[in-house]
Amino acid sequence: MLSFCPLVFQVVPTVYSHLNEQIILSNQFSVTEHYRSGDSGRVQALPGVFFFYDLSPIKVTFTERHVSFLHFLTNVCAIVGGVFTVSGIIDSFVYHGQRAITKKRELGKFT
Incomplete structure (x- = not known):
């Protein structure tokens, strides 16, 4: 071959x-x-x-x-702000989901 x-x-x-x-x-x-x-x-x-x-x-x-210290500080602030935003969105989903489940349980629709 x-x-x-x-x-x-x-x-x-x-x-x-x-x-x-x-x-x-x-x-x-x-x-x-x-x-x-x-x-x-x-x-x-x-x-x-x-x-x-x-x-x-x-x-x-x-x-x-080299990158200036102000550029580094701006990047750190952007990362911290992104972490707070994502954690706020997750907290909102959990809070509203738990609230909807509690309402359905009180009305007897949750089985």
Whole structure:
């Protein structure tokens, strides 16, 4: 049995910029393997391993930077406000659900 196995290598250029103005030029790599047996009914397929390189026209840049204390404080306030909002919604559902069950129980409709 002969098999067909193409390997696709994708290369993305990457730049890392640090706070101390050090710049590192690098690449990100990924490999995709497609395996197909020779029994798939294709008589014309050549057996073997084939390598394809896909060079990306896009460059990824990671820049390290400091965030101000005011930005940090704003994020903390947003998180605390979100927690209070979600807990208020859950409390409202529980309160109104318990109240509706109590009313139905008093009217004798809850069995």
